[in-house]
Amino acid sequence: MLFALEHVSCARAGRSVLADVSVDLADGTTALVGPSGAGKSTLLRLLNRLADADAGVVRYRGRDVRDYDVLALRREVALVPQLPALLPTTVEENVGYGPALCGHGADVAAALELAGLDRAFAPRRAQQLSVGEQQRVMLARALALGPRVLLLDEPTAALDAQARDAVERTLLSLRARLSAALIIVTHDMAQAGRLADRLVILEHGRVREPGEALTA
Amino acid sequence: MSAAIHPSLGQVAATLALVVIAALISAWQRADLERDIGIATIRSFIQLTAIGFVIKLILDENRLVFVVALIAAMVLFGAFTARRRARRVPNAFWPLLVALAVAGISTLALVVALGVFKAQARYLVPVGGMVIGNAMTAAAVALNRLGDDVAGAAPEIEATLALGATTGQAMRPIIRRSLRSGMIPLIDSTKTTGLIFFPGTMVGMLLAGAAPIDAVRLQLILLYVLLGSVSLAALTAVLLAHRSFFTPAHQLRELPHPAV
Incomplete structure (x- = not known):
């Protein structure tokens, strides 16, 4: 099993966000679906230890995530946040940033191409790009690490319909070309259906069992 | 050198006229600073x-x-005073205490070792007070900026951590900016000294009747001493304080809400 959450609870700012969640996430592409505030992004952050659960265990390939070297885990399980948060420098430096942290070079052109951007973007200033282009640079930055798992937090939330469709096509292409597993957070059930092999539905910090009615 | 001047209490009281002007300006412009001016006086x-x-x-x-x-x-x-300026920084007191101690001790030890001042109370007390006062301001400004920048750039910091960056790597640009904020005011005032303003030591010595060249040399010594001590204080405070925003697993903690 790729990830297994066992009785995981988590609070943020004194508010319970995940309550006794137990769920398995298999290889392939999984969508975490649910309304705003359901705990999807928090669950995603637990998978590469940007946060730790207050109770319960998160396992990655059978081992407690806390038993891994946290920096190595984050390079192997790369997370692309909901909003672009790029360094105020060129696209090339942004994409090469992750590999450079551990002294490696990056195939910037290949990462950009995987993320659906032409290599001509490389010398451009990242913060002068459109939000959609910046989101793709964020994706390329994560892909440059050569991750085994890609965590995508609402990858199209900040985009208009046209840019959203383009990013979806890129993600479908990634699915076909990469051996990496994808875990995608989205509030859009239709998008989840288009992108993922299986859905995990979250509501009010709990996983909704198959067949259970959606209340939100 | 002439004999030292001996200002009377009457002369001190006379300068309260300037304080009254400050209070009147505040009242006239409704700046609501009269009480603070009174307390400060x-x-x-x-x-x-x-x-x-x-x-x-x-x-x-x-x-x-x-x-x-x-x-x-x-x-x-x-350290207690500067902590109030760094409310967004968790447990800011200890980094500030260490920063001021490092700046004070190392600077005084160095000026004594270099033979600039003798290890006597008449030198160490005023120079120590000046060093710690300036170090406090610089460390407070640096930590204030650090707290604001971490709060403002939390998504960027987490995005960098998510790529496998350590806390230090993710914080490098913010540490740089905080350090600059702490050091720039003194560097700027050092650049303009003698042109736009006369620093306190020089003014005090001239008033006391010292030769201008002596006053200038002592002022230069103190300015250069302050540049070093302020840098040490800002660097120590920022390097120690930035860790308090993170867990040992390189996770950004939930940020405290500053008291209003």
Whole structure:
């Protein structure tokens, strides 16, 4: 099993966000679906230890995530946040940033191409790009690490319909070309259906069992 | 050098006319600072008078143990005071305490070792006070900026951590900016000294009748000493304080809400 959450609870700012969640996430592409505030992004952050659960265990390939070297885990399980948060420098430096942290070079052109951007973007200033282009640079930055798992937090939330469709096509292409597993957070059930092999539905910090009615 | 001047209490009282002008401007423009001006005036009178007696006692005794005790008290009080400016930084007191102690001790030790000043109370007390006062301001400004920048750039910091960056790597640009914020005011005032303003030591010496060249040289010594001590204080405070935003697993903690 790729990830297994066992009785995981988590609070943020004194508010319970995940309550006794137990769920398995298999290889392939999984969508975490649910309304705003359901705990999807928090669950995603637990998978590469940007946060730790207050109770319960998160396992990655059978081992407690806390038993891994946290920096190595984050390079192997790369997370692309909901909003672009790029360094105020060129696209090339942004994409090469992750590999450079551990002294490696990056195939910037290949990462950009995987993320659906032409290599001509490389010398451009990242913060002068459109939000959609910046989101793709964020994706390329994560892909440059050569991750085994890609965590995508609402990858199209900040985009208009046209840019959203383009990013979806890129993600479908990634699915076909990469051996990496994808875990995608989205509030859009239709998008989840288009992108993922299986859905995990979250509501009010709990996983909704198959067949259970959606209340939100 | 002429004899030292001896200002009377009457002369001090006369300068309150300028304080009245400040209060009138505040009242006229509704800046609501009259109370603060009054508190500042009274506090400065009480504090400086009290410290004057303490310094007189220490100079009369001329024992290093008293000097060390006074400087330790200044470091402690400075850390408490600066902490209020760094409300967004968790547990800011300890980094500030260490920063002021490092700046004070290392600077004084160095100027004594270089033969600039003798290890006597009449040199160490005023120079120590100046060093710790400026170090406090620089460390407070640097930590204030650090807290604001971490709060403002949390998504960027987490995005970098998510790529496998360590806390230090993710914080490098913010540490750089905080350090600059702490150091730039003194660097700027050092650049313009003699052109736009006359610094306090030089003014004091000229008023006391010292030769201008002596006043200038002593002022230069103090400015260069302050540049070093302020840098040390800002760097120490920022390097120690930035860790308090993170867990040992390189996770950004939930940020405290500053008291309003």
